[in-house]
Amino acid sequence: MSQIIIQGLLLSGLYALIAVGFTLIFSIGRVLNLAYGAYLMIGGYVYYHFTQVLGLPQIAGILMAAIFGCVIGILKYRLIVKTLKGDHVAVEISTLILAVVIQAGIVLVFNDSSKILHPIVPGVWRIGGATVTFNILTAALASWAILIGLYLFVRNTHIGRAMQAVSMDVKGAAISGVDPDRINLITWGISGALGAVAGVFFASYTQLSPSMWVAPLIIAVAVVIVGGIGSIIGSLIVAHIIGFMEIISTTLIAAELRGVFTMLLIIGVLVMRPRGLFGREEL
Amino acid sequence: MGIRWQHIALWIAFIVVMLALPEFVSKGTLRTIIFANFLAIFAISWDVLSGRTGYISFGHPFLIGIGAYTSAILSYRFGFPVAASIPLAVVATMIGGTLFFLPALRIRGSYFALVTLAFMELMYQLVQVIRPDLTGGTRGMSGIETITRGAVNNYYLSFSLMVIIALAMWLVMKTRLGTALSAIGMNEESVRGSGLDTTKLKLAAFMIAAFIAGLGGAFYVHYLGSIAPRALFDINFLFTIIVAALIGGASTIIGPMIGAFFLTFLLEYLRPVLPGAERYFIYGGIALILYMYQPKGIYEVAKQGWGRLRAVRAGAGP
Amino acid sequence: MSYPLELKDVVKRFGGLTATNHMSFNVENGESLGLIGPNGAGKTTIFSLIMGEHRQTAGEILCNGEDISALPTYARIGRGVCRTYQIPRPFAEMDVLENIRLGLMPNSIWQMLTRNPDRYKEIELALSVGFSENDLNRHPAELSMGDLRKLELARTLATDPSIMLLDEVFAGLTAGEIAQIADLINKKREAGMTLIIVSHDLRSLEPLIDRAIAMNHGSIVAEGSFAKVMADPDVRASYLGGE
Ligand SMILES: Nc1ncnc2c1ncn2[C@@H]1O[C@H](COP(=O)(O)OP(=O)(O)O)[C@@H](O)[C@H]1O
Ligand SMILES: [Mg+2]
Numbered sequence: 001m002s003q004i005i006i007q008g009l010l011l012s013g014l015y016a017l018i019a020v021g022f023t024l025i026f027s028i029g030r031v032l033n034l035a036y037g038a039y040l041m042i043g044g045y046v047y048y049h050f051t052q053v054l055g056l057p058q059i060a061g062i063l064m065a066a067i068f069g070c071v072i073g074i075l076k077y078r079l080i081v082k083t084l085k086g087d088h089v090a091v092e093i094s095t096l097i098l099a100v101v102i103q104a105g106i107v108l109v110f111n112d113s114s115k116i117l118h119p120i121v122p123g124v125w126r127i128g129g130a131t132v133t134f135n136i137l138t139a140a141l142a143s144w145a146i147l148i149g150l151y152l153f154v155r156n157t158h159i160g161r162a163m164q165a166v167s168m169d170v171k172g173a174a175i176s177g178v179d180p181d182r183i184n185l186i187t188w189g190i191s192g193a194l195g196a197v198a199g200v201f202f203a204s205y206t207q208l209s210p211s212m213w214v215a216p217l218i219i220a221v222a223v224v225i226v227g228g229i230g231s232i233i234g235s236l237i238v239a240h241i242i243g244f245m246e247i248i249s250t251t252l253i254a255a256e257l258r259g260v261f262t263m264l265l266i267i268g269v270l271v272m273r274p275r276g277l278f279g280r281e282e283l
Numbered sequence: 284m285g286i287r288w289q290h291i292a293l294w295i296a297f298i299v300v301m302l303a304l305p306e307f308v309s310k311g312t313l314r315t316i317i318f319a320n321f322l323a324i325f326a327i328s329w330d331v332l333s334g335r336t337g338y339i340s341f342g343h344p345f346l347i348g349i350g351a352y353t354s355a356i357l358s359y360r361f362g363f364p365v366a367a368s369i370p371l372a373v374v375a376t377m378i379g380g381t382l383f384f385l386p387a388l389r390i391r392g393s394y395f396a397l398v399t400l401a402f403m404e405l406m407y408q409l410v411q412v413i414r415p416d417l418t419g420g421t422r423g424m425s426g427i428e429t430i431t432r433g434a435v436n437n438y439y440l441s442f443s444l445m446v447i448i449a450l451a452m453w454l455v456m457k458t459r460l461g462t463a464l465s466a467i468g469m470n471e472e473s474v475r476g477s478g479l480d481t482t483k484l485k486l487a488a489f490m491i492a493a494f495i496a497g498l499g500g501a502f503y504v505h506y507l508g509s510i511a512p513r514a515l516f517d518i519n520f521l522f523t524i525i526v527a528a529l530i531g532g533a534s535t536i537i538g539p540m541i542g543a544f545f546l547t548f549l550l551e552y553l554r555p556v557l558p559g560a561e562r563y564f565i566y567g568g569i570a571l572i573l574y575m576y577q578p579k580g581i582y583e584v585a586k587q588g589w590g591r592l593r594a595v596r597a598g599a600g601p
Numbered sequence: 602m603s604y605p606l607e608l609k610d611v612v613k614r615f616g617g618l619t620a621t622n623h624m625s626f627n628v629e630n631g632e633s634l635g636l637i638g639p640n641g642a643g644k645t646t647i648f649s650l651i652m653g654e655h656r657q658t659a660g661e662i663l664c665n666g667e668d669i670s671a672l673p674t675y676a677r678i679g680r681g682v683c684r685t686y687q688i689p690r691p692f693a694e695m696d697v698l699e700n701i702r703l704g705l706m707p708n709s710i711w712q713m714l715t716r717n718p719d720r721y722k723e724i725e726l727a728l729s730v731g732f733s734e735n736d737l738n739r740h741p742a743e744l745s746m747g748d749l750r751k752l753e754l755a756r757t758l759a760t761d762p763s764i765m766l767l768d769e770v771f772a773g774l775t776a777g778e779i780a781q782i783a784d785l786i787n788k789k790r791e792a793g794m795t796l797i798i799v800s801h802d803l804r805s806l807e808p809l810i811d812r813a814i815a816m817n818h819g820s821i822v823a824e825g826s827f828a829k830v831m832a833d834p835d836v837r838a839s840y841l842g843g844e
Binding site: 455458459460462463465466469470472473474475476477478479480481482483484487 | 652654673674675678679683684686690691692693694695699702703704706708710713714715716718756757759760
Binding site: 031032080083084087088089090092093094096097098099100101103104105107108112210211214218221222225254256257259260263264266267270271274 | 337339341385386389390392393394396397398400401402404405408409411412518519522525526529559560561562563564566567568570571574575578
């Protein structure tokens, strides 16, 4: 029982981190970035390359992952999203194509066998009957630190407030002197960096493989949309629902069914309450 | 309405050339074209639903999978003749299409795309765990009855199926039903405001798409003789279908056909250069650039090129 | 006695905002009613409620005595009610005739499949709202605001309505275009069409209506002849305060 609660809490923290970069883009540009999962993959592989191939310290690996993610996010905004002028369908389709291209690129560079990351922090911790790896504990703590940091950033900095303004009303923000283009660029950069860092933790929790981007993409989508767009609390709650559902189905029902409930949740909620569980009713 | 003799002449020329093809090309090329034919069927199905009405489906393999699995299970496990298992598979797919349709009553745009993606992933996971004795679980099934043998026969079979579906859809989309479905893609509210029941229209589009997907999926599995979940409920497969429709030209019939042939041959020509999965790198890159350059596809590029050519000639003439 | 259209105590809330606050009114056969009020008064909301694009929170909407509150939009259009939009909503990738074709379509998939479009009728409608023959194959992107309003009128007229709801018909038009559209409305009025017209251009509206209703914050402020409504101090105040 305590095993389920602890594992559930930790996994949920990781899922919240995965979702947060995705939420940023969705609430500011209202576009679905289907290549979001690819940031995670790139982050994981970059970390792997710098720490396990080149032997750099972990922190340098994480930093490199963040930088790569940030650059790719910015490039994606410049080359794709801006070119398509926010045509949603076109952005969704081209980001889907891009994800497939990145997946193939990873195969090209790293070949398609899956790789195991060494734990970022090795060791286990036993409390009661439960065992917790330091690795997932670090991941969860880092998630919470990043989430809180991001929250403070959005609330208290000039750029953060400009981001909020753009997410509420692009034209209004432009009138009051905010350059939506610049804010978008920054947001795509941050989102890429967050995704890549989340990818390092996600990969150390599962493993690295060229098709690893689909699962976190679906988790991110589920958290954001089921939670209700623009509802931070909603996203956090749903990250926990999904995290716990997975742990419970893995330990109590069958490990193969862990993703099934997430899918059923997405389908069920979107069909019953298209605005999400905690979203506003009519816009 | 709007059918001109030029169109009919083009169709006849196309059919004649394709029927004569086995005389001129190798068996290997024929096998490539067989795949292109099936891809064209899937892309046409996707286009009826998504290209026309704008309800982007990211779960088309779900529909194709129902058709393929139903027919495979009925014939392989229960000994149904193919003549019975395929129609039943089509019916099953149309029932699956209704499942797809339910969310479309309430949500659209990105949300709809996501629900369909979730349907595909759900199916992928369920097929492996629920009744693996029927579905073959993760490994799937092999040794499924094939309809005919040999590249030439399979070529004729797949081409006939593709061309019948394409012609039928071409005729249907020439009618006012086609106009109304495209109108939904442009502005659903205005279609409603024109006094039309969009629910009924969307249901029609979904049923037609499911019918084609089920038919294509069932014939495909009896061509391959095997089925595996990862090959079917796969983002790469989905990607190929969508890109075929879009790169060729959505909301047309010839577009998805052009796209399917273009992609299949592109992939085939890349094979000697890049034998592994990294082919998708170039392949996807080309698709991305083409799509970004002209989201309306090759058909539109060709049409504009043709228009310009005519304008130049008209300008040069007397 | 039943009216072509009657609203009984209709309320519409969007979350906490009451856009329609216990509105009751009716139009008589062949009458032309002007609906005026400042921006955000709730005029467009009334139209969407009548058409079934939004469902009212409370109250009844009757068409010839029948409660149509539960009917979907197409069924209301089938009963002869139709509307135009403040911002025209054409089908962007279709030409003028194809746009009109949508309005003429029967709501039956079988008939859509088996019968050809009535090209003659499409052209007749296009010409009747003032398009020239050169315009028939133009696309919305090539049309002026005036032409877009004409196109919308033609598409709604194609559904063969007996009641038309016209939302901000003069907005964004040149003086010449206003005269053309006003002329068209007058013709429909003479032919016995029941009309509800929303407009900010009161001078152009005045000659087109038999009666006016002024509203603000979702409620009726004044009702009666145009002159009487305009003389009402509350109406004047709402315009001054609202703009
Ligand atoms: N779909 C909606 N969701 C929320 N509020 C709405 C919606 N439509 C209209 N409103 C609000 O209802 C009020 C009335 O709007 P509207 O009927 O468009 O006014 P008018 O047409 O008189 O200018 C406004 O305050 C508007 O913001
Ligand atoms: Mg209005």
